[in-house]
Amino acid sequence: MPDHDPEELDSFATILAQLLPGAWTREFRQHTAHDDQHFLTSDVWDMNQVAEALASHTLKHDVILTRNDGLRLFLMDHPRHDEEFLVASMAPANTHAEAFRGVREPDGIAIPADPEQATEAITTGLLPRYESALAQVQDNAARITRSSAKPDTLVLTWTETGDLSTTTEEPDVAEILARNGFVHEPDGTAYTLSGDDTAEQARSVRTAGAQLTALGVSLALRHAPQRAPLGTVPVAAPHAPTRTVRSR
Template identity: 70%
Template sequence: MPDHDPEELDSFAAILTQLLPGTWTRELRQHTAHDDQFFLTADVWDMNRVADALAQHPLKQDVILTSDDGRRLFLMDHPRYEDEFVVAAMAPADTHAEAFRGVPEPDGITIPADPEQAADAITANLLPRYEAARAQVQDNALRITRLSAPPAALVMTWTESGDLTASTDRADVADILTAHGFVYDPGQQTYIASGDDTAHQAQCVRTAGAALGALNIGVTLRHAPHRGTPTTTPLPAPRPTAPNTVRSR
């Protein structure tokens, strides 16, 4: 493998940090043991030429470029050509393995040793695919976190007049309540489904409960305490099975 001098690789990376969009820093890493590279490069987000190069050639050095918004790029010498480098995206760190399911790898590219041409190729070719994949993984991770969290519960209470009231400080829950027939009372700071029409009230509870269930929020119905011993009817949110926590691409 025609490795460049470490200072040459680092200097090339330093110029790239100035040419790539955004703010980037760099870290030159030198490897003395071949076995270490598999641990140190585990987050390289590539199943194509970069993965093949890492599997077939001992890695003596690389550079990690990190942007201020958390993106990371892996830069290494080309395994065959001295006038080229190889660059790849790095997968988001500390992210649930299941979040990567179905997300295409933003495979790396070969870039010339000319920093300006290299920066143009990275910006036009690699970064758009990287950002799209990264956004999809982040959305998946957020959904997994929400679904695997213990379900919350919203208490709806019948008043003496037969109205059904609920209180929340979450904007998304408030939006669901108002969208499904509950009316906000600023004096009591509660959301009310009037008991004047019990059929409509029941429909409000059913539709709001279904929408809240999509947020992993259950609904509990209860009578006001002064009406006697409280009775509760829980309507639990779905409890999904906790997924595997080992990332597999």
């Protein structure tokens, strides 16, 4: 690996941060032999030449470029070519691992040491793939969060008039209910499905159930607890008279 001057990488990154579209900041990092290289580069989102370079060469310094919306780029010396650098996307931190399933890595690229040419290569060859992959991961993460937050079962309760009532604070669940005839009550969380037409009511429940199942939510029906008629009081069972036994 060529013995690169760390100031060269830092100066190059400074110009790159000014030329790239958007507002960017840079963090120049120097590493010692005792630093954990795997930990330092664990967010590098690459399974190609950047990953190979990190696996086969000791990293002495690098730069993290961060855009004002949080998007990050990893910049390092090219281990085989003095006139080039390597740049790669960095995966979003604190994201559920499952969110990356099925998303292809936006592998990094080699860029020339000329900042203007490098900016063009990053803007047209890396950022579009990076932003597309990032959007997929963020969408997956949001879906995982919604799935874990919403209840597994939505309970529909029969009322005394034959209507069905339920409550939810989940927007996507509420949308399905409203789309299938449930009327939103003024309290903000209650939804009622009229029982005036039982056949229509049954169709609405079946359709809503199928759509909710796709969200991972099942339906359960239950009857409201029976209440004693107004003006009545439960009567306690009569007790046998107590007999006193006297001793002689």
